[in-house]
Amino acid sequence: xGELTNEQLQRLDEVDGAIHxxxxxxxxxxVPWDIEKISNVREAIQDAFNMTEEQEFAFYxxxxxxxxxxxxxxxxxxxxxxxxxxxxxAGMGVDEDYRPDAPEEP
Numbered sequence: 025x026g027e028l029t030n031e032q033l034q035r036l037d038e039v040d041g042a043i044h045x046x047x048x049x050x051x052x053x054x055v056p057w058d059i060e061k062i063s064n065v066r067e068a069i070q071d072a073f074n075m076t077e078e079q080e081f082a083f084y085x086x087x088x089x090x091x092x093x094x095x096x097x098x099x100x101x102x103x104x105x106x107x108x109x110x111x112x113x114a115g116m117g118v119d120e121d122y123r124p125d126a127p128e129e130p
Contacts, residue, residue, distance in 0.1 A: 032085040039066060039084050 028036070043062045047055040070080050080086075 026087050028085055028087060035085060 040059070040062050043065045044055070044057060046065075047061070066084060070083065073079070075083060
């Protein structure tokens with residue numbers, strides 16, 4: 025079976041962490057980590073944007089349990105760079121102004 029790269033594993037953590045952070049921001053208090061709820065939102069995002077397989081892989085990389093490493097065509101070149109490049113290469117727009125670590129404006 026194939027393995028995800030360190031960058032791809034970091035991407036999984038980033039996506040799941042961003043969704044969990046959204047839960048906390050929306051509810052205004054500490055929300056326990058619940059990967060089932062997080063994955064439901066992740067799948068809804070993929071559905072809402074009608075992502076192709078390549079776009080889904082750039083957004084949230086995966087390994088198939090049945091046939092080993094499954095990487096959509098063109099994704100390997102994209103995932104060697106940063107995630108913004110991977111999303112652009114997969115046809116996804118990236119908000120240049122969005123920075124999750126940027127200080128809040130008054």
